[in-house]
Amino acid sequence: MDLALKPEHQAFADEVREFARKNLSPATKEKTLSGKHYDRDDHVVWQQALGRQGWLTYTWPKKYGGPGWGVTERYLFENVLAEEGAPRIIPFGVKMVGPVIYTFGTAEQKERFLPGIAASTVAWCQGYSEPGAGSDLANLRTRAVREGDHYIVNGQKTWTSYAHWGDWIFCLVRTNTEAKPQEGISFLLIDMKTPGVTVRPIIMLDGAHAVNDVFLDNVKVPVANLIGKENEGWTCAKFLLANERLGIAEVPASKRGVGMLRALSDDPSMAERIADIDLQVQALEMSELRALSTMALGGAPGPEVSTLKVRGSEIQQRIAELAMEAVGEYAAPYQPGMLFHDTNETPVGPDHAPPAAPRYFNMRKTSIYGGSTEIQKNIVSKMVLGL
Ligand SMILES: Cc1cc2nc3c(=O)[nH]c(=O)nc-3n(C[C@H](O)[C@H](O)[C@H](O)COP(=O)(O)OP(=O)(O)OC[C@H]3O[C@@H](n4cnc5c(N)ncnc54)[C@H](O)[C@@H]3O)c2cc1C
Structure with a gap:
């Protein structure tokens, strides 16, 4: 089996390496190589550089702003960046909610949310797990009750990675308590600045602050932020989890x-x-x-x-x-x-x-x-x- 790279793939790998050497700050690289913790800016500055190059959305289809790479380019991109000491791309926007929005969202939602994800100017976090709903995710209890053109959301999410850096959170919420657990869940986007959203740090064994509790207390969320149909959020949830497990x-x-x-x-x-x-x-x-x-x-x-x-x-x-x-x-x-x-x-x-x-x-x-x-x-x- 000949595993040598074709000349065009070698040229692509060289281009990625040159980009990383020009755009990755030496301080961020040093943190990667020495196993130190990153600050928010380490991620943001790097991801915005990738965004300007059109590479942050490297897994997206071309029609939504992806570069149209094949498997080989994706593989080379990830490997060269890791070799160069780049921080891992925070997945919540570009690898999780982005694909959910372009797959299940309306034209208006795509126009509103995808550009901020592609440019890394808007940071996302994932509100799936709750106390009592981790492995048994369908048991989630965060409740969203519709009042006119809003939902009123009450509940708690936990282990929410980077919620303290997040501008938005995508949440699974219960919109029907009568149906089977999986059939009463909806996928809702919530602006973290909305009154009633509180983030409380959880400090991990290595001393880092990466995860949080997120409390939602009478949070008023426009119905326009619902992705897909009400009570059909489990479909988005499963689609997202399969993508999450791949990366x-x-x-x-x-x-x-x-x-x-x-x-x-x-x-x-x-x-x-x-x-x-x-x-x-x-x-x-x-x-x-x-x-x-x-x-x-x-x-x-x-x-x-x-x-x-x-x-x-x-x-x-x-x-x-x-x-x-x-x-x-x-x-x-x-x-x-x-x-x-x-x-x-x-x-x-x-x-x-x-x-x-x-x-x-x-x-x-x-x-x-x-x-x-x-x-x-x-x-x-x-x-x-x-x-
Ligand atoms: C560092 C970190 C970051 C995280 N970030 C996020 C995030 O950003 N957003 C988010 O929504 N969640 C996040 N999570 C939560 C994560 O998805 C859950 O911790 C995970 O799904 C397990 O749920 P749990 O902690 O409630 O444990 P439980 O579900 O209570 O499980 C406890 C133990 O029982 C076992 N178990 C449970 N059910 C079964 C079964 N049916 N068969 C066999 N064994 C079983 C489990 O394997 C585990 O060992 C994060 C977790 C960690 C540790």
Whole structure:
């Protein structure tokens, strides 16, 4: 099998690399490579540069402003950007609500919301999970009651990533309490500045503020912000989740992680373990490329993307474990402060040691968010294996 790039693809990869080298701030790149936390501006400045280039919407069809790339270009784009130390594109606008809007929204909604997503001038967050409705999402209780041309929304969302940076939140809300759970849900867009929206931080084990509780207290939302039909939001919800699980395997970041492990340790027993995880990453990459090729031929991401999510999570966690082993005893001091660039603390051990333990703890999330590993396995057993 000849895996060498064709000249036109090599030229494309070179163009992406040159763009990243010109537009990615060295400070942001340094945070990626050293495992530090980003600020909001790290993401916004980078995503707006991609937006100006017309590349932020690289997964969108051409008629909605995508660049019209094939699977190979998408693959090269993601990999080159990861190699160059670019932050992961925050998915809530461009990879989640954007596709829902261009697939299920009205012409007016597309015109109103898509440009802000494509330019990254409007930040989005995802209001699906609630206390009591995570894996069992259809159990959600946030209530939207119609009053004239508005809904009055009351409830609580939780684990909402980047709600503190968000201008808008897309929410699943209950609009019918009589019907079967899945049939009484609607997909509603809510401006975070609306009176009655309160965001409360949840601080994670690595000390980062990335997730939040969002309280909705008599929030008045225009009916014009409903996507699709009332009570048919579950269709949008499922469509979005399949897309979410595809990107969540994080293969390019894991490839960078393997490179980082090699740089950390020259111990022969580590080399064997690193080679093992490298092979696992390559196998996952092949499976992801197969799923992308199916999509390129017109298919939608099917239930098999759950397998990618499970393997991607396991691999990310394994890389974090190996990083702990590679730095040995220096992984033991818990130094989350070192992940923030404005800290004055002095690291214990070599520079690359402090992120190891916080990152290990942070990576526990990968087998929970986007649908836990157990839930993905249930999906595979029912929908792929037919058990
Ligand atoms: C870092 C992070 C970021 C997140 N960001 C967002 C976000 O931006 N927006 C959002 O809406 N949500 C977000 N989530 C929420 C995430 O989607 C949920 O945590 C996830 O769906 C699991 O739900 P839960 O936490 O309520 O756990 P539960 O559903 O209560 O599950 C608890 C445990 O029971 C297991 N379990 C549950 N049901 C079954 C079953 N039927 N069979 C076998 N095992 C089962 C689960 O696998 C899990 O181990 C985020 C979560 C994390 C950790």
